Amino acid sequence: xxxxxxxxxxxxxxxxxxxxxxxxxxxxxxxxxxxxxxxxxxxxxxxxxxxxxxxxxxxxxxxxxxxxxxxxxxxxxxxxxxxxxxxxxxxxxxxxxxxxxxxxxxxxxxxxxxxxxxxxxxxxxxxxxxxxxxxxxxxxxxxxxxxxxxxxxxxxxxxxxxxxxxxxxxxxxxxxxxxxxxxxxxxxxxxxxxxxxxxxxxxxxxxxxxxxxxxxxxxxxxxxxxxxxxxxxxxxxxxxxxxxxxxxxxxxxxxxxxxxxxxxxxxxxxxxxxxxxxxxxxxxxxxxxxxxxxxxxxxxxxxxxxxxxxxxxxxxxxx
Amino acid sequence: xxxxxxxxxxxxxxxxxxxxxxxxxxxxxxxxxxxxxxxxxxxxxxxxxxxxxxxxxxxxxxxxxxxxxxxxxxxxxxxxxxxxxxxxxxxxxxxxxxxxxxxxxxxxxxxxxxxxxxxxxxxxxxxxxxxxxxxxxxxxxxxxxxxxxxxxxxxxxxxxxxxxxxxxxxxxxxxxxxxxxxxxxxxxxxxxxxxxxxxxxxxxxxxxxxxxxxxxxxxxxxxxxxxxxxxxxxxxxxxxxxxxxxxxxxxxxxxxxxxxxxxxxxxxxxxxxxxxxxxxxxxxxxxxxxxxxxxxxxxxxxxxxxxxxxxxxxxxxxxxxxxxxxxxxxxxxxxxxxxxxxxxxxxxxxxxxxxxxxxxxxxxxxxxxxxxxxxxxxxxxxxxxxxxxxxxxxxxxxxxxxxxxxxxxxxxxxxxxxxxxxxxxxxxxxxxxxxxx
Numbered sequence: 212x213x214x215x216x217x218x219x220x221x222x223x224x225x226x227x228x229x230x231x232x233x234x235x236x237x238x239x240x241x242x243x244x245x246x247x248x249x250x251x252x253x254x255x256x257x258x259x260x261x262x263x264x265x266x267x268x269x270x271x272x273x274x275x276x277x278x279x280x281x282x283x284x285x286x287x288x289x290x291x292x293x294x295x296x297x298x299x300x301x302x303x304x305x306x307x308x309x310x311x312x313x314x315x316x317x318x319x320x321x322x323x324x325x326x327x328x329x330x331x332x333x334x335x336x337x338x339x340x341x342x343x344x345x346x347x348x349x350x351x352x353x354x355x356x357x358x359x360x361x362x363x364x365x366x367x368x369x370x371x372x373x374x375x376x377x378x379x380x381x382x383x384x385x386x387x388x389x390x391x392x393x394x395x396x397x398x399x400x401x402x403x404x405x406x407x408x409x410x411x412x413x414x415x416x417x418x419x420x421x422x423x424x425x426x427x428x429x430x431x432x433x434x435x436x437x438x439x440x441x442x443x444x445x446x447x448x449x450x451x452x453x454x455x456x457x458x459x460x461x462x463x464x465x466x467x468x469x470x471x472x473x474x475x476x477x478x479x480x481x482x483x484x485x486x487x488x489x490x491x492x493x494x495x496x497x498x499x500x501x502x503x504x505x506x507x508x509x510x511x512x513x514x515x516x517x518x519x520x521x522x523x524x525x526x527x528x529x530x
Numbered sequence: 531x532x533x534x535x536x537x538x539x540x541x542x543x544x545x546x547x548x549x550x551x552x553x554x555x556x557x558x559x560x561x562x563x564x565x566x567x568x569x570x571x572x573x574x575x576x577x578x579x580x581x582x583x584x585x586x587x588x589x590x591x592x593x594x595x596x597x598x599x600x601x602x603x604x605x606x607x608x609x610x611x612x613x614x615x616x617x618x619x620x621x622x623x624x625x626x627x628x629x630x631x632x633x634x635x636x637x638x639x640x641x642x643x644x645x646x647x648x649x650x651x652x653x654x655x656x657x658x659x660x661x662x663x664x665x666x667x668x669x670x671x672x673x674x675x676x677x678x679x680x681x682x683x684x685x686x687x688x689x690x691x692x693x694x695x696x697x698x699x700x701x702x703x704x705x706x707x708x709x710x711x712x713x714x715x716x717x718x719x720x721x722x723x724x725x726x727x728x729x730x731x732x733x734x735x736x737x738x739x740x741x742x743x744x745x746x747x748x749x750x751x752x753x754x755x756x757x758x759x760x761x762x763x764x765x766x767x768x769x770x771x772x773x774x775x776x777x778x779x780x781x782x783x784x785x786x787x788x789x790x791x792x793x794x795x796x797x798x799x800x801x802x803x804x805x806x807x808x809x810x811x812x813x814x815x816x817x818x819x820x821x822x823x824x825x826x827x828x829x830x831x832x833x834x835x836x837x838x839x840x841x842x843x844x845x846x847x848x849x850x851x852x853x854x855x856x857x858x859x860x861x862x863x864x865x866x867x868x869x870x871x872x873x874x875x876x877x878x879x880x881x882x883x884x885x886x887x888x889x890x891x892x893x894x895x896x897x898x899x900x901x902x903x904x905x906x907x908x909x910x911x912x913x914x915x916x917x918x919x920x921x922x923x924x925x926x927x928x929x930x931x932x933x934x935x936x937x938x939x940x941x942x943x944x945x946x947x948x949x950x951x952x953x954x955x956x957x958x959x960x961x962x963x964x965x966x967x
Contacts, residue, residue: 360785360789361794361798388789472733488625490930
């Protein structure tokens, strides 16, 4: 009897419609938005805002310590015919292209070597990492000594061996300085490429190699038709990062040459720092930095669109 | 215990001679009395931070720390000191000026405060106080310290950039004294190179050594970046002559100077690779410590006189400024004034062993300048120094031009054969016109 009465009362109670808030609370998209907000705020605050501010500064005549006025494209127009800036663009492209290609070649070679059954493999892998572990400034100082006009260990050794009679002017000659700084960058960057590609190589199934070997494939054919295609996606990522790091290099150059001799090793990053922070011309320095963006975007786009190609990821040649 | 009164301290400058320098408890008593009498009373609970250039002579820094400790004990104001390579003080100061946060006091190089004069605390009262008490400021210090009628920084000291040369090798080459004229200097450089004892000046991006000698080279031939109205006049026959002179000199230097930074010539001189260069007294100090034969055989000289017929040297000025974002401007002023009081400054400058030279005339009598005759040339560098910008103003534009190595690159471009003379001048002229627009 009691149950009947209770049931009757419940039946009479009006069914409560879920409120907007209830719907929001259970909406996956809405929750996703909330979870994304901190990440979005960090991206905006620490990445997008500084970038936007830098681009804005490039349109002003801002100096250190005071806001500038909007000058439109004046900074860019000035830079267009600034021989030092144009030289820095050339230096940056040369530095990035040569260093990235050699870093890739040497890094891939080392990765393949370290992927083989070698004695003391663990120690060798650790040794390969050393240049990457040493703080950049310290390695730059070491290279600065190695290349010193008077005290270079290389010059000293070659003189002892009777191969040269006068010291090599590593950092005082325009082209010597360029190659010397590129070499230092390669030395420092190879471990990143090598270890990352090695990680990629470890994911290739040994059964593929076994099958290929049974089919009579030569080592070159195994590399060309198994290793290389399967490694392509990671190569794209590694080389994108390698190009970005090289293009924006600062410390090695600044410690070794400060952009000298006669600006022959000034990269866009070092010139930007010199003009903006040392020289006080924030607007002009920002314009130099902003001029780096198209190059960096191009490097990213190559990788991005490459990674979108499914067949490429699977080792195919085209879409 | 030294008998000190507030009146004697404030009015007299009791210890103008370093012989009367105070140490230990006497220094603290003096510092306390000074703090009581000082026109600048630190704010309640004040704390200060200072970013200074990193010392080249250890004993200088030791004396500096002792002085700062005495200030803290006397005033109750803790002072945190950070040190950076002098080239790195400016970027940090610039960022601090821009963001409005950072150390209260920056002690940097050349015309640093003129990069952001509106951000500097007005130091006119401190400059007037010190100037009246210690025989007045030398002319170049006034130029570096003042912006219009206002002192925006206090010129603490100079570091002299003079010729360091090896005596015996020079005698062998036929020079018992360092040449005093430019053309003689060129002959000297040739003779020294011919006998296998070359010298060298930095042609690289060396803020100190590169800028000092190449501005001398330009000015000694009558060349100037700008005139008295800040109009760019670099493109002149005088600049052309200066370029020819520097190129001829470069050809008679040790190879590799195009890559030299500020530390390169020190290393090469101490290693007996070069026998003449330009530098502060730090080579001599280092040689006294670790290469006594080099110290015994070396001497210092002023830069030769060029066709203009007068001295045209540029020395390194170290001005100290307080940022206007500081919450303790009175404490900043008190500290800077305290640093330059005779009882502090004399022992400190002695500890620097000639590396630092005063900008206040009263300190000419410090025994450091006569105790060793090899120190004496450095005594007068503040009086001899021209200022960044040459004929033009010491301001933001001159500071930018010198920081951007415009003169250094112009000479290096021509000397290394990268550009012809007209091309090297044209590049410099274009950049200068941009800065002085």
